[in-house]
Amino acid sequence: MKSNKQILWLFILLCGLVLTSCSQSNPVNSNDAPTQSVIIVETESPTEAIENVVMPTETATEAIVPTASIEYIEFYYSEFEDFDTWEIFSKNEISSYSQELTEDGLSLNLGDVDDYFTAYSNVLGTNTVVEIAFNLLEGEGSLVFQVICRSSNNGEYVFEVNSDGSWEIGKFNFDDQTFESLSVGLSEYINPGIDINKILIECNQDNLSLTINDNLIDQVRDQSYQEGYAGFGLRLEEENSALVNIQFFFVSTP
Numbered sequence: 107m108k109s110n111k112q113i114l115w116l117f118i119l120l121c122g123l124v125l126t127s128c129s130q131s132n133p134v135n136s137n138d139a140p141t142q143s144v145i146i147v148e149t150e151s152p153t154e155a156i157e158n159v160v161m162p163t164e165t166a167t168e169a170i171v172p173t174a175s176i177e178y179i180e181f182y183y184s185e186f187e188d189f190d191t192w193e194i195f196s197k198n199e200i201s202s203y204s205q206e207l208t209e210d211g212l213s214l215n216l217g218d219v220d221d222y223f224t225a226y227s228n229v230l231g232t233n234t235v236v237e238i239a240f241n242l243l244e245g246e247g248s249l250v251f252q253v254i255c256r257s258s259n260n261g262e263y264v265f266e267v268n269s270d271g272s273w274e275i276g277k278f279n280f281d282d283q284t285f286e287s288l289s290v291g292l293s294e295y296i297n298p299g300i301d302i303n304k305i306l307i308e309c310n311q312d313n314l315s316l317t318i319n320d321n322l323i324d325q326v327r328d329q330s331y332q333e334g335y336a337g338f339g340l341r342l343e344e345e346n347s348a349l350v351n352i353q354f355f356f357v358s359t360p
Contacts, residue, residue, distance in 0.1 A: 182229050182357040186212040192337075193226045210351055213243065216340055217347035226257060226337035229357045233310045236336045237356040241302040242269060244349035250341040251350075255309040256334035263331060264339075265307045265316050271296050273323055275316055277330055288314070288326045295321040302353070310360045 186207055194200055203223060204215035216223060234255055242249055249269040254262050260281065266274045274290040295318045297303050306317040315325035336357050342348055 181359075182227070182355075184227070184355045186352070186355065189225070191228060195222075195224045195226075197221050197223075204349075208351075211239075211353040213349060213351050214340065215347065215349045216342055220342060222339065222341040224252070224254070224337065224339035226254070226335045227355065227357070229336045230334065231336070231357070231359065232256075232333045233360055234336055235306065235308045235310075235358050235360050237304065237306040237354075237358075238338055239302055239304045239353040241297075241300055241351055241353075242348060243300060243351050244347070248343040249348050249350065250343060251303070251305070252339035252341065253305050253307045254335075254337040254339060255307060256331040257337060258331060258334035261331055262334060263307075263309060263314055263328070265305065265314075267296055267303060267305055267318060269296075269298060271298070273316065273318065275314060275324065275326055277328065288328060289324045291324065293318060293321075293323055295319045295323070308360055 189205070189207070189212060196203060198221070204213075206213045214223060236253055236255055238253055240251055251267045251269075253265045253267075255265075256263050261277055261279045263275075263277050264285070266276070268274075271292050271294070272290070273293055273296065274287055276285055276287045276289075278285045297319065304319050308315045308317075312327045312329045313325060314328060316323045338352070338355065340348070340350060
C-alpha cells in the first residue's frame with residue numbers, strides 16, 4: 107500500500123515538472139512589452155523633392171529699366187547714371203565737352219560760339235510728359251535750354267527756355283533742316299542766373315503745352331509728329347562758355 111502511494115506521488119511530481127517546463131517555453135504575451143510595427147514608406151529622391159516644392163508667387167514688381175529694345179515706357183526717371191546709353195549730337199567732338207556726374211546731377215560745360223549739345227534718351231512714346239530741372243552754374247549771356255519730345259527721322263517738337271527770360275515752342279524738320287515757331291514770348295517765371303528752373307512739357311495727342319516752374323506758359327496744337335524719343339539740349343547764342351547742372355530727367359504718360 108505504501109509503495110502505491112509512493113508511485114502516485116511520483117506521478118504527480120512528474121506531471122508538475124512537465125507543466126512547469128511548458129509554461130517556461132511559452133511565456134504569456136500579456137506580460138511582455140508591446141512590439142513596435144515597422145512601416146516602410148517610399149520616399150522621393152532629393153532631386154524629385156526639390157522639383158515638387160511649390161514656391162510662393164512673387165508679388166513685387168521690378169523697376170522698369172529703359173533699354174533700346176523697349177518700344178514704349180510709361181515711367182522713366184534718371185539722374186543720368188545711364189547717360190552713356192544716350193544718343194548725343196554736338197557741334198564738336200563729344201570728348202571735348204566736360205561732363206561730370208555729381209550728387210546734384212549731370213554737369214555739362216559748353217565753351218564755343220553758337221555751341222550746341224543735344225542728348226536723346228531711349229524712351230520712345232506717343233503721348234508723353236517730360237520734366238527736367240537745371241540751373242546755370244557759371245557763365246553769362248544767352249543760354250538756351252531745350253526739352254524735346256517725339257523726335258523721329260522726320261522731325262521733333264522743341265520747347266526752349268532762354269536765360270534772358272524768353273521761351274518758344276516749335277518744331278524742327280530734319281528733311282529740310284528748318285525750324286518753325288508755333289508760339290513765342292517772355293515770362294517772368296524763368297529764374298535767372300544760378301536759380302533752378304523746372305521745365306515740364308506735355309505732348310498729348312495734338313496738344314503741346316509748356317510749364318515753367320509750375321506755371322503754365324502756353325499750349326498750342328499741331329499734328330506733324332505723332333511718335334518719337336524724348337531728350338534735352340543746350341545752345342549758346344553768344345561767344346561765351348557755360349557750365350550747366352541738370353538735376354534729373356523724368357518721363358511719364360499723361
